[in-house]
Amino acid sequence: MERSWPLTGRDEELRRVVSAIRHGAAGIVVAGPAGVGKTRLVREALAVPSGRGASVVWAHGSTAARPFPLGAFAGLLDVPTGDAAQTIARALDQLVVGRADLRPLASRA
Structure with missing residues (x-):
């Protein structure tokens, strides 16, 4: 069983990411050192209903x-x-115009 700990101390960052999604931002960059909770922040933002359909494509940078x-x-x-x-x-x-084979990770309503 996976335990979901509450996200604390990131209210402003969460608000900004959710606001960008709601206002149709073409892209959002969440950057920072390893282990500071970037992935968790984005997952939390995607869990907030946006009130409009949004396709999300997640690009993930790595050392490799x-x-x-x-x-x-x-x-x-x-x-x-x-x-x-x-x-x-x-x-x-490719990102802005889109392609048929560019599948979003999530489609939100």
């Missing part, structure tokens, strides 16, 4: 993915090689 260009997105995008500006432009286009 660090050497690769846009490594956090490796499982989500076809990351091309070549010119850095073109690589970023194509990646953003």
Whole structure:
């Protein structure tokens, strides 16, 4: 049985992430040192009803993915090689415009 401990001391961060989701932010970055609760914060924010449909795609950076260009997105995008500006432009286009094979982790209403 998994015990769910209450999230404490993160009210402002939680409010900001939930607000961004509710207002249709194109993306949210949650960054910080290992072990500070980034994943927990995002999971808690996704559990709050947003009042509107939102598709969530979760890109997760890791030490293992660090050497690769846009490594956090490796499982989500076809990351091309070549010119850095073109690589970023194509990646953003895939994220913003979307693709049929880019499946959201969650669909919220």
